[in-house]
Amino acid sequence: MIVLGIETSCDETAAALVSSDRKILSESIYSQIKAHKEYLGVVPELAARSHIDHCSKVIKDALNKANLSISQIDGISATAGPGLLGGLLVGLTTAKAISFASKKPFIAINHLDGHALTPRLAHKLEFPYLLLLISGGHSMFLSVEGPGQYKLLGQSIDDAMGEAFDKIGRLLGLGYPGGPEIEKIAVNGDHLRFIFPHPLKGRNNCDFSFSGLKTSVRQTAEKLSPLTFKDKEDIAASFQYTICKIIEERLNNAIQAYLTYHPNAKTLAAAGGVAANNMIRKTLESVANKNNFNLFIPEVKLCTDNGAMIAWAGIEHRLLGHESNYSFDVRARWPLGENCYEF
Ligand code: KG4
Numbered sequence: 001m002i003v004l005g006i007e008t009s010c011d012e013t014a015a016a017l018v019s020s021d022r023k024i025l026s027e028s029i030y031s032q033i034k035a036h037k038e039y040l041g042v043v044p045e046l047a048a049r050s051h052i053d054h055c056s057k058v059i060k061d062a063l064n065k066a067n068l069s070i071s072q073i074d075g076i077s078a079t080a081g082p083g084l085l086g087g088l089l090v091g092l093t094t095a096k097a098i099s100f101a102s103k104k105p106f107i108a109i110n111h112l113d114g115h116a117l118t119p120r121l122a123h124k125l126e127f128p129y130l131l132l133l134i135s136g137g138h139s140m141f142l143s144v145e146g147p148g149q150y151k152l153l154g155q156s157i158d159d160a161m162g163e164a165f166d167k168i169g170r171l172l173g174l175g176y177p178g179g180p181e182i183e184k185i186a187v188n189g190d191h192l193r194f195i196f197p198h199p200l201k202g203r204n205n206c207d208f209s210f211s212g213l214k215t216s217v218r219q220t221a222e223k224l225s226p227l228t229f230k231d232k233e234d235i236a237a238s239f240q241y242t243i244c245k246i247i248e249e250r251l252n253n254a255i256q257a258y259l260t261y262h263p264n265a266k267t268l269a270a271a272g273g274v275a276a277n278n279m280i281r282k283t284l285e286s287v288a289n290k291n292n293f294n295l296f297i298p299e300v301k302l303c304t305d306n307g308a309m310i311a312w313a314g315i316e317h318r319l320l321g322h323e324s325n326y327s328f329d330v331r332a333r334w335p336l337g338e339n340c341y342e343f
């Protein structure tokens with residue numbers, strides 16, 4: 001089975017063709033980072049216009065690279081939410097139009113479902129698995145039981161982890177998106193120069209909170225103002241180190257919570273843009289080893305938003321016979337596990 005996946009929920013216009021034997025046949029991605037950089041964040045109206053300009057191009061490009069035509073594929077999936085409505089409308093409407101014209105099944109995908117199932121595209125991985133999903137909009141621990149089937153073990157009670165990286169990046173004048181920029185300058189920083197708070201430490205759950213950490217970083221920066229580049233490197237390193245310490249502690253709790261559902265389970269996975277961070281990947285590896293869990297994290301380009309994850313989620317759902325109705329509309333918010341498929 002081959003599915004065309006279309007992703008337009010935020011600032012990447014992406015399409016990919018993926019086969020059910022876990023092969024990415026082709027990918028095409030247009031990153032809008034340049035368009036949003038001067039505003040230090042995504043401008044929804046600019047994003048929507050850019051998706052209109054690039055959506056058909058990336059789809060044609062993906063088909064050309066795979067040397068395939070629409071008549072040779074078995075379904076079209078597109079992100080229907082959560083995300084920015086303008087962009088979602090472009091991708092979803094395009095998918096419906098291609099599906100209607102070609103009479104191939106259409107599958108509306110929850111963006112989080114896309115991230116959560118990507119470890120199974122990247123690795124041969126059975127359900128269930130414990131997943132740390134960390135992106136620009138979400139930070140959560142999930143027990144992944146099947147496509148669209150999740151148990152939420154814990155989540156952020158305020159900012160998402162990627163959002164915290166982006167806000168600290170902006171505070172340090174590093175530009176957008178903050179995560180990769182912080183990682184870059186943290187390499188030469190002293191991670192022990194600043195001791196930042198660790199919200200929820202000691203609480204017997206696996207929720208996250210970043211607002212106290214963010215405030216403390218802001219106060220430190222204000223006290224030092226004007227910041228030298230060395231100050232910025234040290235703040236970035238200390239912030240990234242604190243995030244890793246938070247993940248370490250919260251993950252130990254999440255593993256205990258997960259084991260109450262699946263006592264013999266041994267599989268940990270991570271997904272979402274923040275899982276591209278090297279220090280976070282190393283932290284996860286160390287916690288997994290200590291708990292005798294096997295760790296699976298997709299390669300960096302499959303952690304950040306991409307078309308292959310949406311195509312793969314489409315395959316997982318099609319293999320279960322799922323199909324969406326054309327009346328399925330875009331959703332700015334769409335809690336995981338709330339599925340709307342026909343069988
Ligand atoms: O999954 P994603 O591409 O889009 C969403 O669904 O949100 O995640 C984007 C987020 C941004 O907040 C970005 O700063 C963060 O992932 N990110 C990183 C890194 N690369 C991307 N955060 C920390 N370190 C990175 N290397």
Ligand code: ZN
Nearest residue numbers: 115135273305
């Ligand atoms: Zn994402």
